[in-house]
Amino acid sequence: MFYVEHGRTVEAVNQRFFDLTQSADLSRWESMLRDFAEHEGFSGLALTGERRASQMLTYYGAKQLVHGHTPISMANGTSAAEVDQAWSYA
Known part of the structure; x- marks a missing residue:
């Protein structure tokens, strides 16, 4: 499940997204966007x-x-x- 893969706490998930917003690494962005596109979870x-x-x-x-x-x-x-x-x- 998308969020579970990004942290065991709400704070950890939020930190992971914050860190991503500070990154210029396109492969990280592509990976997150692909994961986030999960439908009908x-x-x-x-x-x-x-x-x-x-x-x-x-x-x-x-x-x-x-x-x-x-x-x-x-x-x-x-x-x-x-x-x-x-x-x-x-």
């Missing part, structure tokens, strides 16, 4: 979905995951006009 698929989100919450000692790179309407099949709040699903 928390979709309804049996091997992902709520179970995977719950595992990530437990791993980082968190209570809620704010997942914002996929438009809610695409993730849950509604129209964009119907989306008026965050989508809590795990």
Whole structure:
């Protein structure tokens, strides 16, 4: 899972991203962008979905995951006009 590969704590993950922003190494940027492009990591698929989100919450000692790179309407099949709040699903 993307974030888990970049640190065991939220602080470590944030530091890794900060360090990247200070780098001019294109291969590091390409690698991070490729990893970050993971799609449907928390979709309804049996091997992902709520179970995977719950595992990530437990791993980082968190209570809620704010997942914002996929438009809610695409993730849950509604129209964009119907989306008026965050989508809590795990």
